[in-house]
Amino acid sequence: xxxxxxxxxxxxxxxxxxxxxxxxxxxxxxxxxxxxxxxxxxxxxxxxxxxxxxxxxxxxxxxxxxxxxxxxxxxxxxxxxxxxxxxxxxxxxxxxxxxxxxxxxxxxxxxxxxxxxxxxxxxxxxxxxxxxxxxxxxxxxxxxxxxxxxxxxxxxxxxxxxxxxxxxxxxxxxxxx
Amino acid sequence: xxxxxxxxxxxxxxxxxxxxxxxxxxxxxxxxxxxxxxxxxxxxxxxxxxxxxxxxxxxxxxxxxxxxxxxxxxxxxxxxxxxxxxxxxxxxxxxxxxxxxxxxxxxxxxxxxxxxxxxxxxxxxxxxxxxxxx
Numbered sequence: 001x002x003x004x005x006x007x008x009x010x011x012x013x014x015x016x017x018x019x020x021x022x023x024x025x026x027x028x029x030x031x032x033x034x035x036x037x038x039x040x041x042x043x044x045x046x047x048x049x050x051x052x053x054x055x056x057x058x059x060x061x062x063x064x065x066x067x068x069x070x071x072x073x074x075x076x077x078x079x080x081x082x083x084x085x086x087x088x089x090x091x092x093x094x095x096x097x098x099x100x101x102x103x104x105x106x107x108x109x110x111x112x113x114x115x116x117x118x119x120x121x122x123x124x125x126x127x128x129x130x131x132x133x134x135x136x137x138x139x140x141x142x143x144x145x146x147x148x149x150x151x152x153x154x155x156x157x158x159x160x161x162x163x164x165x166x167x168x169x170x171x172x173x174x175x176x177x
Numbered sequence: 178x179x180x181x182x183x184x185x186x187x188x189x190x191x192x193x194x195x196x197x198x199x200x201x202x203x204x205x206x207x208x209x210x211x212x213x214x215x216x217x218x219x220x221x222x223x224x225x226x227x228x229x230x231x232x233x234x235x236x237x238x239x240x241x242x243x244x245x246x247x248x249x250x251x252x253x254x255x256x257x258x259x260x261x262x263x264x265x266x267x268x269x270x271x272x273x274x275x276x277x278x279x280x281x282x283x284x285x286x287x288x289x290x291x292x293x294x295x296x297x298x299x300x301x302x303x304x305x306x307x308x309x310x311x
Contacts, residue, residue, distance in 0.1 A: 001224070071222040072242065073208050096209045098224050140209075146241050148207050151180035152227055160198055177182060177232070 001070075003101040005031040005108065008038035011061040014052040025060065026050070031104050031124060035062055067099040075140055076103035077130045082111060083121040090125070094137040100127060152177055182232040184213065187239045189257060190230040199270070201261060202230075203252070206242050214242065218249050235260055 008030060014023040026046060032038035039062060043054040076095045081088060093110070095103040104124070111117045132144045157173040159165050182188070188204045197220065206214040208224055215230075216222040222242075237255040239248060252258075261267040279287070 071214070073206055073214055098208065098214070143207055143209055146186070149183045149185040151183050152232060153180075155231075156228055158194060158228070160194055176178075177180065 001099075001102070003099070003105055004033055005101055005104050006033065006038075007031055007065040007101055007104075008035065009061070009063045009065055010038055010042040010059070012042060012046065012057055012059045014050075014057045023052075029065065031101070035064075038062060067101065070099045073098055075130045075132060075135050076100060076127060077135075078103065078107050078127050079125040080107065080111075081123045081125055082115070082117045084115065084117065092136070094130065094135055094140045096140050096143055100129075103127070182234060184227065184232065185236065186241055187237045187251075189233045189235040189237065189261075190215070191233060192225070192229055193231050194229040195225075197225075201233075201257070203237065203239070203248065204230075205239070205248070216245070216248055218245070218252065233261070233266070234264070 009027060010030065011025060011027045013025040014020070016023055026049075028042050028045060030038060030041050030045070032041055039059055042059075042062075043057065046052055046057070073096060076097060078093050078095065080091050080093070082091060093107055095106045097103040097106060104127070107124075108119055108122065111122055112119070132141075135141050135144070155175055155177045157175070184204060184207065186204060186206060190202055190204060192198055192200045192202060197217075200217055200220070202215045202217045202220075202225070204213045205216045205222065208214055211228075212224050212226055213230070214222060215225045222245075235255070235257055237251050237257060239251045243251065262271065
């Protein structure tokens with residue numbers, strides 16, 4: 001499963017000066033498609049929080065964070081701040097996924113489809129894995145059922161590889177499961 | 178027209194698209210409306226879209242997300258492999274695979290066998306025809 005958004009831990013600080021020998025070190029966890037973008041994002045957020053820029057700061061470390069248990073399903077809660085056409089809003093969304101990167105990717109695509117918000121207008125405030133009892137959204141709570149059972153109502157007939165795809169078929173497909 | 182094959186924990190499904198094409202996998206948990214967590218004895222547990230699965234009639238008795246050892250034991254207990262290979266669907270797939278892997282000598286042998294079988298059938302037919310006309 002290749003994810004578009006990777007999670008990075010970025011560590012940086014302002015450059016040491018005569019007045020400040022040991023400036024405070026700041027660490028941030030953020031999502032970006034690659035390391036270069038992650039570093040840029042780090043300075044963007046840090047500028048908004050402290051009086052430091054990339055020109056008078058230094059990057060100390062950047063590491064990718066990988067999912068610890070990508071084979072278990074978790075409920076992720078994501079708090080975000082996004083810019084709509086009329087102003088900034090906060091939002092809390094829940095997703096069920098195996099990895100945090102997958103949940104973030106779902107969040108970006110859902111915000112784009114439901115609210116027409118593009119990736120650069122979204123800021124992730126906080127993410128957390130939520131235990132099933134504390135989930136707030138019905139759409140995630142409906143899957144918290146150890147005896148879950150539902151039929152697949154509609155069978156899509158597909159050729160097993162893209163190479164075998166043809167424009168015309170001899171007969172209409174049978175869509176019953 | 179009610180539904181007989183349900184997506185449920187323990188349902189055996191056949192992968193019909195992608196890297197694991199043709200494999201029999203067990204649905205071990207449901208992630209959401211479109212995806213399931215799926216496991217098989219020879220692969221790492223992972224997620225797969227329902228569009229890539231075709232459900233079978235076979236279902237085994239497992240709890241949500243068992244560990245590999247329990248899963249393999251449950252598959253043995255339910256005798257999934259034999260049930261699949263003796264079902265008409267399973268047999269058809271085995272024949273397809275065999276046909277695809279024939280070499281020229283095998284095809285020659287098959288041609289001779291077909292001719293022989295057709296000859297025997299025609300003899301019997303001729304015998305029956307003679308009886309009815311006589």
